[in-house]
Amino acid sequence: MKKFINNIKKYYKYAIYSAKAELKSEVADSYLNWLWWIIEPLCFMLIYTFVFGVVFENNEKYFASFVFIGLSAWEFFNRMITGSVKLIINNRDLVTKVYIPKYILLLSKSFTYLFKLGISVLICIVLMLFQHVPFTWTMLLAIPIFVVLYILSFGAGMILMHFGVTLNDLANLTNIGLRMVFYLSGVFFDIKSRLKQHPKLVTLLLKVNPVAFLMSELRSVLLYNRLPNFLILGIWLVIGLLLCMIGVHVIHKNENSYAKVI
Amino acid sequence: MKKNSSKKEDVAITVKNLHITYRGLKKTSIRAIWTKMGSRIERFHALKGISFEVEKGKILGIIGKNGSGKSTMLRAIAGIFSPDKGSIDLHGNTISLLSIGVGFNKKLTGKENIYLSGMLLGFSEEEIKEKEKEIIAFADIGDFMDKPVKTYSSGMYSKLAFAITAILETDIMLIDEVLSVGDAQFKEKSYNKMKELISDENRTVIIVSHNLDTIQELCDEVLWINDGDFMEMGPVEEVIPKYKEFMENMKTTKTS
Numbered sequence: 001m002k003k004f005i006n007n008i009k010k011y012y013k014y015a016i017y018s019a020k021a022e023l024k025s026e027v028a029d030s031y032l033n034w035l036w037w038i039i040e041p042l043c044f045m046l047i048y049t050f051v052f053g054v055v056f057e058n059n060e061k062y063f064a065s066f067v068f069i070g071l072s073a074w075e076f077f078n079r080m081i082t083g084s085v086k087l088i089i090n091n092r093d094l095v096t097k098v099y100i101p102k103y104i105l106l107l108s109k110s111f112t113y114l115f116k117l118g119i120s121v122l123i124c125i126v127l128m129l130f131q132h133v134p135f136t137w138t139m140l141l142a143i144p145i146f147v148v149l150y151i152l153s154f155g156a157g158m159i160l161m162h163f164g165v166t167l168n169d170l171a172n173l174t175n176i177g178l179r180m181v182f183y184l185s186g187v188f189f190d191i192k193s194r195l196k197q198h199p200k201l202v203t204l205l206l207k208v209n210p211v212a213f214l215m216s217e218l219r220s221v222l223l224y225n226r227l228p229n230f231l232i233l234g235i236w237l238v239i240g241l242l243l244c245m246i247g248v249h250v251i252h253k254n255e256n257s258y259a260k261v262i
Numbered sequence: 263m264k265k266n267s268s269k270k271e272d273v274a275i276t277v278k279n280l281h282i283t284y285r286g287l288k289k290t291s292i293r294a295i296w297t298k299m300g301s302r303i304e305r306f307h308a309l310k311g312i313s314f315e316v317e318k319g320k321i322l323g324i325i326g327k328n329g330s331g332k333s334t335m336l337r338a339i340a341g342i343f344s345p346d347k348g349s350i351d352l353h354g355n356t357i358s359l360l361s362i363g364v365g366f367n368k369k370l371t372g373k374e375n376i377y378l379s380g381m382l383l384g385f386s387e388e389e390i391k392e393k394e395k396e397i398i399a400f401a402d403i404g405d406f407m408d409k410p411v412k413t414y415s416s417g418m419y420s421k422l423a424f425a426i427t428a429i430l431e432t433d434i435m436l437i438d439e440v441l442s443v444g445d446a447q448f449k450e451k452s453y454n455k456m457k458e459l460i461s462d463e464n465r466t467v468i469i470v471s472h473n474l475d476t477i478q479e480l481c482d483e484v485l486w487i488n489d490g491d492f493m494e495m496g497p498v499e500e501v502i503p504k505y506k507e508f509m510e511n512m513k514t515t516k517t518s
Contacts, residue, residue: 017387024369024374025367098342257344
Protein backbone atom coordinates (compact mmCIF):
# COMPACT_ATOMS: atom_id res chain seq x y z
CA MET A 1 0.00 0.00 0.00
CA LYS A 2 2.85 2.36 0.82
CA LYS A 3 4.34 1.75 -2.59
CA PHE A 4 0.98 2.57 -4.11
CA ILE A 5 0.79 5.93 -2.36
CA ASN A 6 4.37 6.81 -3.28
CA ASN A 7 3.75 5.92 -6.89
CA ILE A 8 0.60 8.00 -7.00
CA LYS A 9 2.52 10.94 -5.56
CA LYS A 10 5.26 10.53 -8.10
CA TYR A 11 3.11 10.05 -11.15
CA TYR A 12 -0.15 11.88 -10.57
CA LYS A 13 1.15 14.88 -12.46
CA TYR A 14 1.89 12.73 -15.43
CA ALA A 15 -1.56 11.18 -15.12
CA ILE A 16 -3.18 14.59 -15.19
CA TYR A 17 -1.05 15.80 -18.06
CA SER A 18 -1.66 12.74 -20.13
CA ALA A 19 -5.39 12.90 -19.39
CA LYS A 20 -5.43 16.49 -20.60
CA ALA A 21 -3.46 15.49 -23.66
CA GLU A 22 -5.90 12.74 -24.44
CA LEU A 23 -8.91 14.98 -24.09
CA LYS A 24 -7.27 17.54 -26.29
CA SER A 25 -6.42 15.04 -28.97
CA GLU A 26 -9.93 13.65 -28.84
CA VAL A 27 -11.40 16.89 -30.06
CA ALA A 28 -8.42 18.23 -31.98
CA ASP A 29 -9.72 17.51 -35.43
CA SER A 30 -13.47 17.28 -35.21
CA TYR A 31 -15.57 20.06 -36.61
CA LEU A 32 -17.62 20.90 -33.53
CA ASN A 33 -14.70 20.27 -31.22
CA TRP A 34 -15.40 20.12 -27.50
CA LEU A 35 -19.08 20.80 -28.12
CA TRP A 36 -19.41 17.06 -28.68
CA TRP A 37 -18.84 16.51 -24.99
CA ILE A 38 -22.13 18.32 -24.41
CA ILE A 39 -24.05 17.32 -27.52
CA GLU A 40 -23.47 13.63 -27.16
CA PRO A 41 -24.89 13.07 -23.66
CA LEU A 42 -27.74 15.50 -24.39
CA CYS A 43 -28.77 13.58 -27.49
CA PHE A 44 -28.66 10.25 -25.69
CA MET A 45 -30.82 11.71 -22.96
CA LEU A 46 -33.34 12.94 -25.54
CA ILE A 47 -33.46 9.56 -27.26
CA TYR A 48 -34.02 7.65 -24.05
CA THR A 49 -36.51 10.17 -22.73
CA PHE A 50 -38.48 9.89 -25.95
CA VAL A 51 -38.37 6.11 -26.21
CA PHE A 52 -39.03 5.31 -22.59
CA GLY A 53 -41.05 8.35 -21.61
CA VAL A 54 -43.31 8.63 -24.65
CA VAL A 55 -43.25 5.24 -26.37
CA PHE A 56 -43.29 3.13 -23.22
CA GLU A 57 -45.35 5.71 -21.30
CA ASN A 58 -43.20 6.18 -18.27
CA ASN A 59 -44.59 8.86 -15.99
CA GLU A 60 -41.79 9.12 -13.49
CA LYS A 61 -41.52 12.58 -11.97
CA TYR A 62 -38.82 14.71 -13.65
CA PHE A 63 -38.27 11.93 -16.16
CA ALA A 64 -35.64 13.70 -18.27
CA SER A 65 -33.47 14.37 -15.21
CA PHE A 66 -34.20 10.88 -14.00
CA VAL A 67 -32.85 9.39 -17.21
CA PHE A 68 -29.93 11.75 -17.33
CA ILE A 69 -28.69 10.94 -13.84
CA GLY A 70 -28.86 7.24 -14.59
CA LEU A 71 -27.14 7.73 -17.90
CA SER A 72 -24.28 9.79 -16.45
CA ALA A 73 -23.53 7.27 -13.72
CA TRP A 74 -23.84 4.40 -16.17
CA GLU A 75 -21.58 5.98 -18.78
CA PHE A 76 -18.86 6.51 -16.22
CA PHE A 77 -18.99 2.93 -15.00
CA ASN A 78 -19.21 1.58 -18.54
CA ARG A 79 -16.23 3.60 -19.74
CA MET A 80 -14.10 2.56 -16.79
CA ILE A 81 -14.78 -1.12 -17.32
CA THR A 82 -14.48 -1.17 -21.12
CA GLY A 83 -11.49 1.12 -20.99
CA SER A 84 -9.53 -0.97 -18.53
CA VAL A 85 -9.80 -4.34 -20.26
CA LYS A 86 -7.61 -3.44 -23.21
CA LEU A 87 -5.66 -0.70 -21.49
CA ILE A 88 -2.29 -2.43 -21.25
CA ILE A 89 -2.41 -3.84 -24.75
CA ASN A 90 -3.38 -0.48 -26.20
CA ASN A 91 -0.38 1.06 -24.49
CA ARG A 92 2.06 -1.54 -25.73
CA ASP A 93 4.64 1.04 -26.81
CA LEU A 94 4.71 2.54 -23.40
CA VAL A 95 4.66 -0.63 -21.39
CA THR A 96 7.56 -2.22 -23.23
CA LYS A 97 9.78 0.85 -23.15
CA VAL A 98 9.55 2.56 -19.78
CA TYR A 99 8.60 1.59 -16.29
CA ILE A 100 5.39 3.12 -15.15
CA PRO A 101 3.13 1.72 -12.45
CA LYS A 102 0.34 0.30 -14.54
CA TYR A 103 -2.50 1.69 -12.47
CA ILE A 104 -1.25 5.13 -13.40
CA LEU A 105 -2.53 4.39 -16.88
CA LEU A 106 -5.93 3.61 -15.43
CA LEU A 107 -5.77 6.65 -13.18
CA SER A 108 -5.06 8.86 -16.16
CA LYS A 109 -7.91 7.27 -18.12
CA SER A 110 -10.22 7.69 -15.17
CA PHE A 111 -9.45 11.41 -15.09
CA THR A 112 -10.70 11.80 -18.64
CA TYR A 113 -13.86 9.91 -17.70
CA LEU A 114 -14.28 11.99 -14.57
CA PHE A 115 -14.01 15.10 -16.69
CA LYS A 116 -16.82 13.84 -18.91
CA LEU A 117 -18.83 12.89 -15.85
CA GLY A 118 -18.31 16.44 -14.59
CA ILE A 119 -19.76 17.84 -17.79
CA SER A 120 -22.72 15.50 -17.47
CA VAL A 121 -23.31 16.64 -13.93
CA LEU A 122 -23.29 20.28 -15.04
CA ILE A 123 -25.78 19.54 -17.80
CA CYS A 124 -27.82 17.67 -15.25
CA ILE A 125 -27.96 20.68 -12.95
CA VAL A 126 -29.16 22.84 -15.81
CA LEU A 127 -31.77 20.25 -16.69
CA MET A 128 -32.97 20.07 -13.10
CA LEU A 129 -33.30 23.84 -12.96
CA PHE A 130 -35.28 23.66 -16.15
CA GLN A 131 -37.61 21.04 -14.71
CA HIS A 132 -38.00 22.98 -11.44
CA VAL A 133 -36.56 20.27 -9.25
CA PRO A 134 -36.37 21.79 -5.75
CA PHE A 135 -32.75 22.25 -4.67
CA THR A 136 -31.92 20.99 -1.20
CA TRP A 137 -28.93 20.21 1.00
CA THR A 138 -29.57 16.51 0.57
CA MET A 139 -28.20 16.87 -2.92
CA LEU A 140 -24.69 17.23 -1.55
CA LEU A 141 -24.91 13.58 -0.56
CA ALA A 142 -24.52 12.79 -4.24
CA ILE A 143 -20.81 13.47 -3.78
CA PRO A 144 -20.08 10.50 -1.49
CA ILE A 145 -22.20 8.32 -3.78
CA PHE A 146 -20.05 9.32 -6.74
CA VAL A 147 -16.95 8.63 -4.66
CA VAL A 148 -18.15 5.11 -3.95
CA LEU A 149 -18.91 4.65 -7.65
CA TYR A 150 -15.39 5.80 -8.52
CA ILE A 151 -13.67 3.55 -6.00
CA LEU A 152 -15.71 0.54 -7.06
CA SER A 153 -15.04 0.99 -10.74
CA PHE A 154 -11.37 1.78 -10.16
CA GLY A 155 -10.91 -1.40 -8.18
CA ALA A 156 -12.81 -3.53 -10.66
CA GLY A 157 -10.93 -1.79 -13.48
CA MET A 158 -7.53 -2.69 -12.05
CA ILE A 159 -8.46 -6.34 -11.75
CA LEU A 160 -9.89 -6.45 -15.26
CA MET A 161 -6.83 -4.64 -16.54
CA HIS A 162 -4.65 -7.40 -15.17
CA PHE A 163 -6.64 -10.23 -16.70
CA GLY A 164 -7.07 -8.31 -19.94
CA VAL A 165 -3.36 -8.72 -20.59
CA THR A 166 -3.42 -12.48 -20.79
CA LEU A 167 -7.01 -13.23 -21.72
CA ASN A 168 -7.61 -12.26 -25.31
CA ASP A 169 -11.35 -12.56 -25.25
CA LEU A 170 -12.05 -10.93 -21.92
CA ALA A 171 -13.38 -7.94 -23.83
CA ASN A 172 -16.17 -10.04 -25.35
CA LEU A 173 -17.13 -11.34 -21.96
CA THR A 174 -17.18 -7.93 -20.30
CA ASN A 175 -19.29 -6.60 -23.17
CA ILE A 176 -21.97 -9.17 -22.46
CA GLY A 177 -21.70 -8.56 -18.73
CA LEU A 178 -21.97 -4.81 -19.17
CA ARG A 179 -25.00 -5.10 -21.43
CA MET A 180 -26.69 -7.21 -18.79
CA VAL A 181 -25.83 -4.76 -16.02
CA PHE A 182 -27.07 -1.93 -18.24
CA TYR A 183 -30.55 -3.39 -18.52
CA LEU A 184 -30.63 -4.53 -14.93
CA SER A 185 -29.62 -1.18 -13.50
CA GLY A 186 -32.71 0.77 -14.38
CA VAL A 187 -31.06 3.48 -16.42
CA PHE A 188 -34.43 4.40 -17.87
CA PHE A 189 -36.87 2.90 -15.41
CA ASP A 190 -37.31 2.77 -11.69
CA ILE A 191 -36.55 -0.74 -10.52
CA LYS A 192 -38.77 -0.45 -7.45
CA SER A 193 -41.93 0.63 -9.24
CA ARG A 194 -41.44 -1.33 -12.46
CA LEU A 195 -40.92 -4.66 -10.75
CA LYS A 196 -43.61 -4.21 -8.10
CA GLN A 197 -44.90 -7.74 -8.63
CA HIS A 198 -41.49 -9.26 -7.91
CA PRO A 199 -40.34 -7.71 -4.65
CA LYS A 200 -37.70 -10.37 -4.18
CA LEU A 201 -36.16 -9.53 -7.52
CA VAL A 202 -36.12 -5.84 -6.60
CA THR A 203 -34.19 -6.38 -3.38
CA LEU A 204 -31.89 -8.82 -5.13
CA LEU A 205 -31.11 -6.42 -7.96
CA LEU A 206 -30.59 -3.46 -5.70
CA LYS A 207 -28.38 -5.43 -3.36
CA VAL A 208 -26.27 -7.41 -5.78
CA ASN A 209 -25.85 -4.85 -8.53
CA PRO A 210 -23.92 -1.88 -7.20
CA VAL A 211 -24.68 0.21 -10.28
CA ALA A 212 -28.41 -0.18 -9.78
CA PHE A 213 -28.11 0.63 -6.10
CA LEU A 214 -25.91 3.69 -6.57
CA MET A 215 -28.07 4.94 -9.41
CA SER A 216 -31.24 4.69 -7.38
CA GLU A 217 -29.58 6.40 -4.41
CA LEU A 218 -28.32 9.20 -6.64
CA ARG A 219 -31.86 9.79 -7.82
CA SER A 220 -33.15 9.68 -4.26
CA VAL A 221 -30.87 12.46 -3.11
CA LEU A 222 -30.94 14.54 -6.26
CA LEU A 223 -34.60 14.38 -7.25
CA TYR A 224 -36.70 13.24 -4.33
CA ASN A 225 -34.94 14.75 -1.33
CA ARG A 226 -34.60 11.35 0.32
CA LEU A 227 -31.62 10.16 2.35
CA PRO A 228 -29.59 7.29 0.92
CA ASN A 229 -29.19 3.94 2.66
CA PHE A 230 -25.92 4.66 4.44
CA LEU A 231 -25.41 1.08 5.58
CA ILE A 232 -25.45 -0.42 2.09
CA LEU A 233 -23.47 2.53 0.77
CA GLY A 234 -20.87 1.80 3.43
CA ILE A 235 -20.80 -1.87 2.51
CA TRP A 236 -20.15 -1.03 -1.14
CA LEU A 237 -17.44 1.40 -0.10
CA VAL A 238 -15.72 -1.38 1.83
CA ILE A 239 -16.10 -3.77 -1.10
CA GLY A 240 -14.72 -1.11 -3.43
CA LEU A 241 -11.70 -0.51 -1.20
CA LEU A 242 -11.13 -4.25 -0.99
CA LEU A 243 -11.23 -4.50 -4.78
CA CYS A 244 -8.72 -1.67 -4.99
CA MET A 245 -6.40 -3.40 -2.54
CA ILE A 246 -6.63 -6.68 -4.41
CA GLY A 247 -6.10 -4.83 -7.69
CA VAL A 248 -3.04 -2.96 -6.45
CA HIS A 249 -1.61 -6.15 -5.05
CA VAL A 250 -2.19 -8.14 -8.24
CA ILE A 251 -0.69 -5.40 -10.36
CA HIS A 252 2.37 -4.91 -8.19
CA LYS A 253 2.97 -8.62 -8.33
CA ASN A 254 2.57 -8.99 -12.06
CA GLU A 255 3.15 -5.67 -13.75
CA ASN A 256 6.76 -6.33 -14.64
CA SER A 257 5.75 -9.44 -16.51
CA TYR A 258 3.30 -7.63 -18.78
CA ALA A 259 6.09 -6.45 -21.04
CA LYS A 260 7.05 -10.06 -21.64
CA VAL A 261 3.58 -11.01 -22.81
CA ILE A 262 2.26 -8.26 -25.06
CA MET B 263 24.14 -1.11 4.65
CA LYS B 264 25.21 2.50 4.93
CA LYS B 265 28.80 1.60 5.54
CA ASN B 266 28.82 -0.55 2.48
CA SER B 267 27.42 2.10 0.16
CA SER B 268 29.80 4.80 1.34
CA LYS B 269 32.71 2.49 0.78
CA LYS B 270 31.63 1.72 -2.74
CA GLU B 271 30.73 5.24 -3.66
CA ASP B 272 31.97 4.85 -7.17
CA VAL B 273 29.79 1.92 -8.08
CA ALA B 274 26.74 2.91 -10.10
CA ILE B 275 25.10 -0.41 -10.84
CA THR B 276 25.29 -3.65 -8.94
CA VAL B 277 23.64 -6.70 -10.43
CA LYS B 278 23.66 -9.80 -8.31
CA ASN B 279 22.76 -13.30 -9.42
CA LEU B 280 20.15 -12.09 -11.87
CA HIS B 281 17.67 -14.70 -13.07
CA ILE B 282 14.86 -13.95 -15.46
CA THR B 283 12.36 -16.46 -16.73
CA TYR B 284 9.56 -15.84 -19.14
CA ARG B 285 6.62 -17.80 -17.85
CA GLY B 286 3.24 -17.82 -16.26
CA LEU B 287 1.59 -14.97 -18.02
CA LYS B 288 1.07 -16.51 -21.40
CA LYS B 289 -1.44 -15.16 -23.82
CA THR B 290 -4.51 -17.28 -23.70
CA SER B 291 -8.23 -17.28 -24.36
CA ILE B 292 -11.06 -18.46 -22.21
CA ARG B 293 -11.52 -21.51 -24.43
CA ALA B 294 -7.87 -22.41 -24.09
CA ILE B 295 -8.11 -22.31 -20.31
CA TRP B 296 -11.10 -24.61 -20.56
CA THR B 297 -9.38 -27.19 -22.74
CA LYS B 298 -5.91 -27.00 -21.32
CA MET B 299 -6.76 -26.85 -17.65
CA GLY B 300 -3.91 -28.01 -15.57
CA SER B 301 -1.37 -28.34 -18.32
CA ARG B 302 2.14 -27.27 -17.43
CA ILE B 303 3.28 -23.77 -18.16
CA GLU B 304 6.26 -23.42 -20.46
CA ARG B 305 9.28 -21.68 -19.08
CA PHE B 306 12.07 -19.96 -20.84
CA HIS B 307 15.14 -19.15 -18.86
CA ALA B 308 16.45 -15.93 -20.40
CA LEU B 309 19.10 -15.04 -17.83
CA LYS B 310 20.70 -17.61 -15.59
CA GLY B 311 22.40 -15.98 -12.68
CA ILE B 312 24.41 -13.02 -13.87
CA SER B 313 26.38 -10.79 -11.53
CA PHE B 314 28.43 -7.74 -12.30
CA GLU B 315 29.18 -4.21 -11.20
CA VAL B 316 29.65 -1.08 -13.20
CA GLU B 317 31.67 1.80 -11.85
CA LYS B 318 30.41 5.32 -12.11
CA GLY B 319 31.33 7.02 -15.35
CA LYS B 320 32.28 3.78 -17.07
CA ILE B 321 30.90 2.63 -20.38
CA LEU B 322 29.94 -1.01 -20.51
CA GLY B 323 29.18 -2.88 -23.69
CA ILE B 324 27.15 -6.06 -23.65
CA ILE B 325 27.80 -8.56 -26.41
CA GLY B 326 26.48 -11.97 -27.23
CA LYS B 327 24.73 -13.73 -30.07
CA ASN B 328 21.06 -13.25 -30.88
CA GLY B 329 18.72 -14.36 -28.14
CA SER B 330 21.36 -14.55 -25.47
CA GLY B 331 19.44 -12.19 -23.20
CA LYS B 332 21.10 -8.84 -23.87
CA SER B 333 17.95 -6.80 -24.36
CA THR B 334 16.24 -8.64 -21.53
CA MET B 335 19.05 -7.57 -19.25
CA LEU B 336 18.78 -3.94 -20.30
CA ARG B 337 15.07 -3.94 -19.70
CA ALA B 338 15.55 -5.56 -16.33
CA ILE B 339 18.04 -2.89 -15.32
CA ALA B 340 15.64 -0.22 -16.56
CA GLY B 341 12.97 -1.69 -14.30
CA ILE B 342 10.60 -2.79 -17.04
CA PHE B 343 11.00 -6.43 -16.06
CA SER B 344 11.32 -7.63 -12.54
CA PRO B 345 14.01 -10.17 -11.77
CA ASP B 346 12.72 -13.60 -10.79
CA LYS B 347 15.72 -14.06 -8.55
CA GLY B 348 18.63 -11.88 -7.60
CA SER B 349 18.79 -8.13 -7.31
CA ILE B 350 19.63 -4.97 -9.19
CA ASP B 351 20.87 -2.00 -7.19
CA LEU B 352 21.17 1.36 -8.90
CA HIS B 353 22.54 3.15 -5.81
CA GLY B 354 19.95 5.88 -6.16
CA ASN B 355 20.88 6.93 -9.68
CA THR B 356 18.27 7.97 -12.20
CA ILE B 357 18.04 5.73 -15.20
CA SER B 358 16.54 5.70 -18.64
CA LEU B 359 16.41 3.28 -21.50
CA LEU B 360 17.12 5.32 -24.56
CA SER B 361 14.16 4.65 -26.78
CA ILE B 362 12.55 6.83 -29.30
CA GLY B 363 9.16 8.48 -29.09
CA VAL B 364 7.90 6.93 -25.88
CA GLY B 365 4.35 7.93 -25.08
CA PHE B 366 3.94 10.26 -28.03
CA ASN B 367 0.44 11.32 -28.85
CA LYS B 368 0.34 11.91 -32.57
CA LYS B 369 -2.55 14.32 -32.51
CA LEU B 370 -0.73 16.76 -30.24
CA THR B 371 1.93 19.27 -31.16
CA GLY B 372 5.65 18.64 -30.85
CA LYS B 373 5.92 20.92 -27.84
CA GLU B 374 3.18 19.13 -25.95
CA ASN B 375 4.82 15.83 -26.72
CA ILE B 376 8.07 17.01 -25.20
CA TYR B 377 6.25 17.36 -21.90
CA LEU B 378 4.33 14.14 -22.27
CA SER B 379 7.37 12.08 -23.09
CA GLY B 380 9.57 13.85 -20.56
CA MET B 381 7.18 13.39 -17.67
CA LEU B 382 6.89 9.75 -18.57
CA LEU B 383 10.65 9.43 -18.30
CA GLY B 384 10.33 10.71 -14.74
CA PHE B 385 11.15 14.41 -15.11
CA SER B 386 9.09 17.11 -13.47
CA GLU B 387 7.31 19.79 -15.43
CA GLU B 388 9.78 22.42 -14.23
CA GLU B 389 12.81 20.43 -15.28
CA ILE B 390 11.38 20.00 -18.74
CA LYS B 391 10.55 23.67 -18.97
CA GLU B 392 14.19 24.46 -18.31
CA LYS B 393 15.36 22.20 -21.08
CA GLU B 394 12.58 22.90 -23.52
CA LYS B 395 14.48 25.49 -25.55
CA GLU B 396 17.50 23.27 -25.82
CA ILE B 397 15.39 20.39 -27.07
CA ILE B 398 13.65 22.57 -29.64
CA ALA B 399 16.98 23.91 -30.82
CA PHE B 400 18.50 20.47 -31.11
CA ALA B 401 15.55 18.91 -32.91
CA ASP B 402 15.78 21.71 -35.45
CA ILE B 403 12.44 21.17 -37.15
CA GLY B 404 11.35 24.81 -37.25
CA ASP B 405 7.67 25.70 -37.25
CA PHE B 406 6.65 22.08 -37.12
CA MET B 407 7.22 22.25 -33.37
CA ASP B 408 3.75 23.77 -33.02
CA LYS B 409 2.06 21.38 -35.42
CA PRO B 410 0.61 17.99 -34.58
CA VAL B 411 3.15 15.19 -34.67
CA LYS B 412 1.06 13.23 -37.17
CA THR B 413 1.95 15.81 -39.82
CA TYR B 414 5.67 15.10 -39.37
CA SER B 415 7.78 13.19 -41.81
CA SER B 416 9.39 10.13 -40.31
CA GLY B 417 12.71 11.96 -40.23
CA MET B 418 11.30 14.88 -38.27
CA TYR B 419 9.61 12.47 -35.92
CA SER B 420 12.84 10.75 -35.04
CA LYS B 421 14.67 14.07 -34.77
CA LEU B 422 12.24 15.30 -32.14
CA ALA B 423 12.22 11.98 -30.34
CA PHE B 424 15.99 11.81 -30.28
CA ALA B 425 16.29 15.37 -29.06
CA ILE B 426 14.02 14.63 -26.10
CA THR B 427 15.95 11.59 -24.96
CA ALA B 428 19.32 13.18 -25.62
CA ILE B 429 18.74 16.47 -23.83
CA LEU B 430 16.85 15.09 -20.85
CA GLU B 431 19.81 13.31 -19.33
CA THR B 432 19.85 10.73 -16.61
CA ASP B 433 22.75 9.42 -14.50
CA ILE B 434 22.63 6.02 -16.14
CA MET B 435 21.80 5.58 -19.78
CA LEU B 436 20.92 2.28 -21.35
CA ILE B 437 21.26 2.07 -25.09
CA ASP B 438 19.88 -0.75 -27.19
CA GLU B 439 21.76 -0.43 -30.47
CA VAL B 440 23.39 2.94 -31.03
CA LEU B 441 20.96 5.18 -32.74
CA SER B 442 21.58 7.38 -35.67
CA VAL B 443 18.51 8.92 -37.17
CA GLY B 444 17.32 11.45 -39.70
CA ASP B 445 19.10 12.76 -42.75
CA ALA B 446 22.85 12.60 -43.26
CA GLN B 447 23.50 15.87 -41.49
CA PHE B 448 21.36 15.04 -38.49
CA LYS B 449 22.80 11.57 -38.39
CA GLU B 450 26.23 12.97 -37.82
CA LYS B 451 24.90 15.45 -35.30
CA SER B 452 23.03 12.76 -33.39
CA TYR B 453 25.97 10.38 -33.44
CA ASN B 454 28.23 13.09 -32.10
CA LYS B 455 25.71 14.06 -29.45
CA MET B 456 25.48 10.44 -28.52
CA LYS B 457 29.22 10.19 -28.16
CA GLU B 458 29.25 13.34 -26.10
CA LEU B 459 26.54 11.96 -23.82
CA ILE B 460 28.26 8.65 -23.48
CA SER B 461 31.68 10.02 -22.73
CA ASP B 462 30.48 12.40 -20.01
CA GLU B 463 32.55 11.53 -16.95
CA ASN B 464 29.64 11.43 -14.57
CA ARG B 465 27.45 9.29 -16.71
CA THR B 466 27.35 5.54 -16.58
CA VAL B 467 26.34 3.92 -19.83
CA ILE B 468 25.44 0.43 -20.90
CA ILE B 469 25.36 -0.26 -24.61
CA VAL B 470 24.00 -3.32 -26.34
CA SER B 471 25.14 -3.69 -29.90
CA HIS B 472 25.89 -6.26 -32.55
CA ASN B 473 28.34 -3.94 -34.12
CA LEU B 474 31.68 -4.80 -32.52
CA ASP B 475 33.31 -1.74 -34.04
CA THR B 476 30.93 0.55 -32.19
CA ILE B 477 31.58 -1.30 -28.97
CA GLN B 478 35.31 -1.14 -29.51
CA GLU B 479 35.14 2.57 -30.24
CA LEU B 480 32.88 3.59 -27.37
CA CYS B 481 33.25 1.19 -24.47
CA ASP B 482 35.73 0.76 -21.63
CA GLU B 483 34.58 -2.67 -20.62
CA VAL B 484 32.69 -5.52 -22.17
CA LEU B 485 30.32 -8.05 -20.68
CA TRP B 486 29.82 -11.17 -22.75
CA ILE B 487 26.79 -13.34 -22.20
CA ASN B 488 25.81 -16.48 -24.03
CA ASP B 489 22.38 -18.13 -23.77
CA GLY B 490 21.77 -16.35 -20.50
CA ASP B 491 25.06 -17.43 -18.97
CA PHE B 492 27.83 -15.15 -17.85
CA MET B 493 30.89 -15.78 -20.04
CA GLU B 494 33.37 -13.06 -19.32
CA MET B 495 33.75 -9.46 -18.35
CA GLY B 496 36.80 -7.33 -18.80
CA PRO B 497 38.58 -4.71 -20.90
CA VAL B 498 37.56 -4.46 -24.53
CA GLU B 499 40.89 -5.66 -25.93
CA GLU B 500 40.73 -8.87 -23.94
CA VAL B 501 37.16 -9.97 -24.33
CA ILE B 502 36.37 -9.12 -27.93
CA PRO B 503 39.03 -11.37 -29.50
CA LYS B 504 37.83 -14.27 -27.38
CA TYR B 505 34.26 -13.59 -28.40
CA LYS B 506 35.24 -13.49 -32.06
CA GLU B 507 37.08 -16.76 -31.72
CA PHE B 508 34.09 -18.33 -29.99
CA MET B 509 31.75 -17.22 -32.74
CA GLU B 510 34.11 -18.60 -35.39
CA ASN B 511 34.17 -21.94 -33.62
CA MET B 512 30.41 -21.98 -33.50
CA LYS B 513 30.25 -21.41 -37.22
CA THR B 514 32.63 -24.24 -38.00
CA THR B 515 30.96 -26.71 -35.68
CA LYS B 516 27.63 -25.87 -37.20
CA THR B 517 28.75 -26.29 -40.80
CA SER B 518 30.76 -29.46 -40.25
